[in-house]
Amino acid sequence: QVTLRESGPALVKPTQTLTLTCTVSGFSVSAHGMCVSWIRQPPGKAPEWLARIDWDDDKHYSTSLKTRLTISKDTSKNQVVLTVTNMDPVDTGTYYCARTTVGIPAYFDFWGQGTLVTVSS
Amino acid sequence: SYELTQPPSVSVSPGQTARITCSGDALPKKFAYWYQQKSGQAPVLVIYEDSKRPSGIPERFSGSSSGTMATLTISGAQLEDEADYYCYSTDNSGDHRVFGGGTKLTVL
Numbered sequence: 001q002v003t004l005r006e007s008g009p010a011l012v013k014p015t016q017t018l019t020l021t022c023t024v025s026g027f028s029v030s031a032h033g034m035c036v037s038w039i040r041q042p043p044g045k046a047p048e049w050l051a052r053i054d055w056d057d058d059k060h061y062s063t064s065l066k067t068r069l070t071i072s073k074d075t076s077k078n079q080v081v082l083t084v085t086n087m088d089p090v091d092t093g094t095y096y097c098a099r100t101t102v103g104i105p106a107y108f109d110f111w112g113q114g115t116l117v118t119v120s121s
Numbered sequence: 122s123y124e125l126t127q128p129p130s131v132s133v134s135p136g137q138t139a140r141i142t143c144s145g146d147a148l149p150k151k152f153a154y155w156y157q158q159k160s161g162q163a164p165v166l167v168i169y170e171d172s173k174r175p176s177g178i179p180e181r182f183s184g185s186s187s188g189t190m191a192t193l194t195i196s197g198a199q200l201e202d203e204a205d206y207y208c209y210s211t212d213n214s215g216d217h218r219v220f221g222g223g224t225k226l227t228v229l
Contacts, residue, residue, distance in 0.1 A: 046207055047156075047164065049218045063216055064122070096163060103170065105211035105218055107154045111163040 022097030143208030153191035
């Protein structure tokens with residue numbers, strides 16, 4: 001059974017760095033063909049894809065946010081970590097991690113339940 | 122940047138057919154994917170690669186794509202199908218992976 005669970009702070013201050021962890025079960029983040037993405041969703045708005053890391057450690061970033069994002073994985077813990085620097089109130093929203101299947105384009109077939117992050121002083 | 126355009130809302134009576142469209146210039150060459158999101162929950166994949174249905178998704182959900190428009194069809198919509206629906210795809214370069222603005226489906 002594939003499950004993903006996001007964890008991290010619920011509240012961050014403007015200019016701070018956000019670090020989120022996605023803990024995966026039911027598949028290995030290092031197994032051939034396995035990818036994990038981060039997606040966020042501001043309240044009342046559409047989801048926005050942020051970043052993806054592949055089984056071979058290849059990394060992909062949103063063009064509009066790539067200067068602020070870093071994605072990495074810890075294969076010993078089967079976790080994927082996302083950092084977002086210089087947080088701003090507009091970054092408030094629910095952050096999801098999702099298993100990503102290679103396609104045209106790659107798509108998200110299993111999602112975590114999400115974690116709400118609020119940016120406020 | 123790249124955009125996928127969806128109608129903000131669609132309303133049908135129970136048992137009727139609901140159709141939700143998604144328009145994008147790259148859809149002739151890129152697949153469309155559809156996600157259902159009920160209030161307070163994570164999105165769920167209901168259609169992938171234009172018209173394929175994941176395991177566990179009811180047969181009343183179907184998808185199609187022609188030219189620059191993809192369509193999600195719910196045949197015989199039920200009250201439990203009330204949700205926001207998002208299409209997802211990418212531009213021709215693959216650099217911009219985007220979700221549509223979402224369509225709120227009301228079944229009443």
